[in-house]
Amino acid sequence: MIGRPPGEPRRVAxxxxxxxFLVYAAFLLYPIGRAVHLSLYDWDGLSLGxxxxxxxxxxxxxxxxxxxxxxxxxxxxAFYALAPLAIGLTLAAILNHAKVRGLGFFRTVVFLPQxxxxxxxxxxxxxxxxxxxxxxxxxxxxxxxxLTRGWLGDYTFALPAVGVVGTWFETGLVTxxxxxxxxxxxxxxxxxxxxxxxxxxxxxxxxTLPSVRGEIAVALTLTVIAALxxxxxxxxxxxxxxxxxxxxxxxxxxxxxxxxxxxxSAAAIGVTLTVAIFAISFVINRFADRGVS
Amino acid sequence: xxASTRKGWPxxxxxxxxxxxxxxxxxxxxxxxxxxxxxxxxxxxxxQPSASAVRTDAAAxxxxxLTIWDQEVxxxxxxxxxxxxxxxxxxxxxxxxxxxxxxxxxxNTTLRLALSSNEPPDVVQANNGRPQxxxxxxxxxxxxxxxxxxxxxxxxxxxxxxxxxxxxxxxxKVFGKGNLYGMPQVGEVVGILYNAAKLTKLGLQPPKTWExxxxxxxxxxxxxxxxxxxxxLDKWPGIHVFGTVQGRHVPADQITTLxxxxxxxxxxxxxxxxxxxxxxxxxxxxxxxxxFNGQGYDPAWQAFGxxxxxxxIGGTWLITDLEKSMGKNLGFILPPGTTxxxxxxxxxxxxxxxxxxxxxxxxxxxxxxxxxxxxxxxMKVLTTNGLLPIADTDQQSVKAGSxxxxxxxxxxxxxxxxLVPYLDYATPTFADTLGAAVQDLLAKKSTPQEFxxxxxxxxxxxxxxxx
Numbered sequence: 001m002i003g004r005p006p007g008e009p010r011r012v013a014x015x016x017x018x019x020x021f022l023v024y025a026a027f028l029l030y031p032i033g034r035a036v037h038l039s040l041y042d043w044d045g046l047s048l049g050x051x052x053x054x055x056x057x058x059x060x061x062x063x064x065x066x067x068x069x070x071x072x073x074x075x076x077x078a079f080y081a082l083a084p085l086a087i088g089l090t091l092a093a094i095l096n097h098a099k100v101r102g103l104g105f106f107r108t109v110v111f112l113p114q115x116x117x118x119x120x121x122x123x124x125x126x127x128x129x130x131x132x133x134x135x136x137x138x139x140x141x142x143x144x145x146x147l148t149r150g151w152l153g154d155y156t157f158a159l160p161a162v163g164v165v166g167t168w169f170e171t172g173l174v175t176x177x178x179x180x181x182x183x184x185x186x187x188x189x190x191x192x193x194x195x196x197x198x199x200x201x202x203x204x205x206x207x208t209l210p211s212v213r214g215e216i217a218v219a220l221t222l223t224v225i226a227a228l229x230x231x232x233x234x235x236x237x238x239x240x241x242x243x244x245x246x247x248x249x250x251x252x253x254x255x256x257x258x259x260x261x262x263x264x265s266a267a268a269i270g271v272t273l274t275v276a277i278f279a280i281s282f283v284i285n286r287f288a289d290r291g292v293s
Numbered sequence: 294x295x296a297s298t299r300k301g302w303p304x305x306x307x308x309x310x311x312x313x314x315x316x317x318x319x320x321x322x323x324x325x326x327x328x329x330x331x332x333x334x335x336x337x338x339x340x341q342p343s344a345s346a347v348r349t350d351a352a353a354x355x356x357x358x359l360t361i362w363d364q365e366v367x368x369x370x371x372x373x374x375x376x377x378x379x380x381x382x383x384x385x386x387x388x389x390x391x392x393x394x395x396x397x398x399x400x401n402t403t404l405r406l407a408l409s410s411n412e413p414p415d416v417v418q419a420n421n422g423r424p425q426x427x428x429x430x431x432x433x434x435x436x437x438x439x440x441x442x443x444x445x446x447x448x449x450x451x452x453x454x455x456x457x458x459x460x461x462x463x464x465x466k467v468f469g470k471g472n473l474y475g476m477p478q479v480g481e482v483v484g485i486l487y488n489a490a491k492l493t494k495l496g497l498q499p500p501k502t503w504e505x506x507x508x509x510x511x512x513x514x515x516x517x518x519x520x521x522x523x524x525x526l527d528k529w530p531g532i533h534v535f536g537t538v539q540g541r542h543v544p545a546d547q548i549t550t551l552x553x554x555x556x557x558x559x560x561x562x563x564x565x566x567x568x569x570x571x572x573x574x575x576x577x578x579x580x581x582x583x584x585f586n587g588q589g590y591d592p593a594w595q596a597f598g599x600x601x602x603x604x605x606i607g608g609t610w611l612i613t614d615l616e617k618s619m620g621k622n623l624g625f626i627l628p629p630g631t632t633x634x635x636x637x638x639x640x641x642x643x644x645x646x647x648x649x650x651x652x653x654x655x656x657x658x659x660x661x662x663x664x665x666x667x668x669x670x671x672m673k674v675l676t677t678n679g680l681l682p683i684a685d686t687d688q689q690s691v692k693a694g695s696x697x698x699x700x701x702x703x704x705x706x707x708x709x710x711x712l713v714p715y716l717d718y719a720t721p722t723f724a725d726t727l728g729a730a731v732q733d734l735l736a737k738k739s740t741p742q743e744f745x746x747x748x749x750x751x752x753x754x755x756x757x758x759x760x
Contacts, residue, residue, distance in 0.1 A: 150587015
């Protein structure tokens with residue numbers, strides 16, 4: 001009895017896991033399974049569904065508009081994940097290195113966008129981008145009148161304009177995460193680097209960057225998922241326009257399920273999106289793990 | 294040996310086992326659960342009661358509770374609803390009303406589930422178009438109201454061009470003809486709003502012909518004014534501008550066929566091309582405000598209210614709010630025809646119609662309620678609350694100004710059956726297709742020919758599959 005490892009025999013261990021598993025199954029596994037199930041039907045949400053097999057998935061590949069939506073999500077990833085990471089690393093390194101007085105205050109300021117609901121953020125930025133909005137006023141004030149335009153209605157700039165809102169929103173989160181990671185780096189490491197004659201830049205690449213690898217993985221995972229599931233921002237600012245130039249998969253899911261009554265197609269897009277998010281998070285964490293071990 | 298390699302399952306084998314288990318689970322799920330929405334369809338209400346079988350004496354129906362879902366949540370809409378409901382309950386103490394009021398968007402997204410449940414509300418406000426009312430009719434969730442219409446005389450009071458918006462064939466395929474599935478309270482028409490002070494300053498009168506309208510636009514431009522406000526960021530406002538121009542070039546019956554998504558018309562005609570070319574010409578001449586595709590709908594009409602812009606193509610729903618800021622300077626006309634004597638053609642329709650669900654156990658009481666909120670007395674209540682009643686419009690008295698303009702315009706256009714449906718009714722996806730296509734056209738991302746080809750593709754493929 002005493003020599004038995006904890007959790008043995010297995011039957012007993014599974015019994016302990018059962019309550020949690022039931023909750024998990026009821027609220028997560030069942031809905032996912034149901035979504036997969038629905039995605040195999042042509043269903044309007046009202047009358048009897050018609051079995052169509054993988055046709056809804058084939059449509060995602062065949063439909064130019066849906067392919068474009070997934071492409072837009074990729075572009076948004078650069079704005080949501082890569083740009084905040086670059087800015088966040090710089091900002092956090094400076095804040096950490098300089099041992100700024102009132103660090104808590106700055107941390108609060110950069111984190112502030114995260115506290116505001118995305119819908120509010122979107123409404124505010126819509127005004128910023130309006131033809132008579134703040135951005136154009138600023139451009140006009142410095143003599144760049146030729147650049148003014150209705151940003152969200154411009155075919156070239158609408159998607160980047162939406163992306164910049166994402167950058168603004170996510171940078172604070174990334175910075176705070178990285179700052180936390182950097183503050184845990186033992187000062188001895190920096191001292192050793194300095195004794196070896198490393199400058200500030202060298203120090204950053206040799207000590208700081210490898211030490212926050214885990215935090216970078218967390219930040220990337222969070223922001224990439226945020227980019228892929230962007231909905232509210234697009235819904236409020238452009239509704240996918242002008243034309244279809246800012247439509248994203250999550251918006252299509254909502255639009256098809258509740259607007260057009262194409263529930264099966266919406267479920268198929270949702271499932272595809274879920275798989276994509278899983279795959280990308282998996283890859284990111286694979287890279288982070290390799291660094292740690 | 295350590296527990297992790299217990300029983301010697303190689304790593305990849307264990308993975309295979311998990312995968313097999315997962316797959317088995319999915320298959321079981323797919324097999325055990327039947328097709329979605331398979332709950333027995335509601336007893337087909339094809340057997341319509343005749344007018345004589347309908348009981349119109351609501352007081353004699355015994356104790357009944359009616360559940361009503363509406364979206365009349367704002368200002369005058371909410372006020373009239375409360376007033377009428379209270380009056381109904383006072384007149385028929387045996388009928389209790391349970392009102393559930395939600396915003397337009399919330400109602401739209403929840404109605405589907407509610408209707409397919411076992412105990413749906415008795416009366417619901419369902420949007421006229423194919424994705425809503427059409428889909429509900431097709432699934433057998435709404436009750437045809439023709440017998441009630443005969444008993445209560447609705448078809449005599451309501452203009453034909455209004456009734457078509459609540460008519461579907463019993464299978465939900467044909468829109469605009471067939472059974473009656475709902476009764477609206479208020480009307481809408483898209484026309485031209487103008488700033489009277491600015492017109493006077495330009496030395497102009499409100500335009501009486503389409504030619505005069507275009508001259509006025511040119512004069513406004515030359516005088517350095519914004520000739521026309523447009524905020525097309527939300528995708529749909531441009532549809533109304535195109536619809537208005539289309540009404541000047543394309544015969545009304547063709548527009549109606551196209552907008553109801555019926556077979557027998559085409560987008561790629563010389564008339565439609567002319568309409569598309571004209572709207573592009575307006576862009577070229579700078580008749581719209583700068584950056585209109587990036588301007589929101591609300592900021593655009595609010596800017597018009599503040600005195601930026603001479604004209605605004607918009608619906609009667611804007612008038613109450615604009616009057617607050619513009620007062621006597623606000624004017625409203627129907628889109629003028631090619632000649633002064635031309636029959637009026639304008640995009641327009643109804644507020645959300647009230648329908649009776651197929652599973653409601655009290656259809657007679659529900660119909661009595663609908664008649665009560667849409668009869669001649671109710672129309673007076675609507676008027677005093679600042680709304681545009683859909684019937685008896687010319688019998689209402691309102692003070693001179695933009696509200697009277699609106700009553701006159703709607704009375705004129707419905708009396709001559711000149712209302713043409715919203716173009717986005719055509720197919721379940723047409724709001725999207727057309728909204729994006731108009732943005733493309735106005736931004737000169739597509740030519741008028743490409744624009745019409747896009748619309749033709751959506752329209753024809755639907756019209757064919759729907760037969």
